[in-house]
Amino acid sequence: MDESIRLQVTRYRPDKDRVPGCQEYDVPLRKEWTVLDGLNHVKNEVDTTLAFRWSCRMGICGSCGMNVNGEPKLTCATFLSDYAPGPVTVEPLGNFPVVRDLVVDIGDFMEKLPRVKPWIIRDEEQSVDDGEYLQTPEELDAYKQFSMCINCMLCYAACPVYGLDPDFVGPAAIALAERYDLDSRDQGARERLDVLIEHEGVWGCTFVGECTRVCPKHVDPAGAIQRYKLKAAQESVKAFLLPRAFR
């Protein structure tokens, strides 16, 4: 028989269970298999009732985030062989309510994201006939890192502040606000600042730094938030010291 590895998977059936339990599955341990491959093996061959989200299998859709051995991970980019001989615990992403088994309710994030207006805001929209908004490679580099976010929410699962205070806007949303603030084509920094200067905005963050550590796309949300704090503080000082005309 092939070598196998044991998955300890959280099960929660809202129609039957009051609290989540754990179910064990032995799956083949193959060099090229990820945790997601293991779960798909279970779903296809062992237990069709197991519920989990996934889509692209290549770390771009951001659907398959789960806690693997307690760490938020994209399961499509997490190899079973790295956990051999096992067992490997697979739990739903932390800090979100569990809908079923490994599926979490992401409604809170979906509600928060548009609050920071993560799109290009112009004072005056240029007409299509005037052509595109041009940008130099340097201007692109200024925000490119933050544009790599795939909304996988691993950062929310890793953030103890969000776990303790669900009103906190959270790492990915703030990083995306920074992404548009740093975009040379954007003029909406003021509008975003009004949202993020609130207590649930950047000031909720205590710089634990876990969001940056778990980010599969190296976005560095913690860095974005601290820079935003600096910006917010400068604005407050300016508002206090300067007459209106000079702000």
Next chain:
Amino acid sequence: MSRAVDDLTYRRPVSIWWWTRKRSYFVFVMRELSSIFIAWLVLYLLLFVRAVGQGRTAYDDFLDAAASPWLVAINVVAFAFVLLHTATWFLLTPQAMVVRLRGRRVPGLVIIGSQYVGLAVVSAFIAWLVLR
């Protein structure tokens, strides 16, 4: 209550010991805790300055009090936390500050290194002031 009557989703409770579960969370909480010891050392320094200002006897009394085992123990612990505070915040600076020189972003290691250089220069000056 972890499950609302009309909401079938399960909300996992957060234990008050969440910060002991991961090394990085623990270091974070220790870093936050270190602020209390920073405040203590500032207070201690102010009391010391006041004693110096009050003359020879107050200064000697302060030194006697400072030599008590309790105060020595507290200050040793406080100093350890100050080191942690300094090292962790120095380490985090490049993330919070983007420094650009001639259009290029200054690498994080240079920012961290320059803070240590700054610390060394100030410490050397203080040492020279005290020991000369």
